[in-house]
Amino acid sequence: MKINKNISLTALTLTALLSLGACSDDQGEETGEKIDQIITETKEAAKDAGDKTTDFADEASDKVKDAASKAKDKIKELATDTGNAIEDACEKTKEKLDTEDTDC
Incomplete structure (x- = not known):
């Protein structure tokens, strides 16, 4: 938006300067410089x-x-924590059931 405003303002200024410059030959060079x-x-x-x-x-x-x-790091951490919690719950369940193998 700002670029369009600057371009429009420039075009308007150029038009005004060219119009003024056409009125006097002495100002032609100055108008060109502007x-x-x-x-x-x-x-x-x-x-x-x-x-x-x-x-x-x-x-x-x-x-x-x-x-x-x-x-991504947080998801990995949560997946690890979830896996550990499941393993802990499995081991506790096997322990309560008096199974020989308590590893999950």
Whole structure:
């Protein structure tokens, strides 16, 4: 949105400067310099906006990767804890039933 606003503002400014520049030959060179300056500023603003967008996307990607890694580690931990709890329950059950082999 901001880029579109900057481009629209630049186009409007260029139109106004060209209109004023056409009225006087003495101001033609000055108008050309102003146009060059506006074009340069617009290019810089567009580049900055692109850089910020890239930085934001990179940060978001890193955060998603970190969250996925933490979730994976937590799932592994929960699976191990669940397996251990099942094994403990099995051993207690075999113990109460007086089985010879209490290992599960």
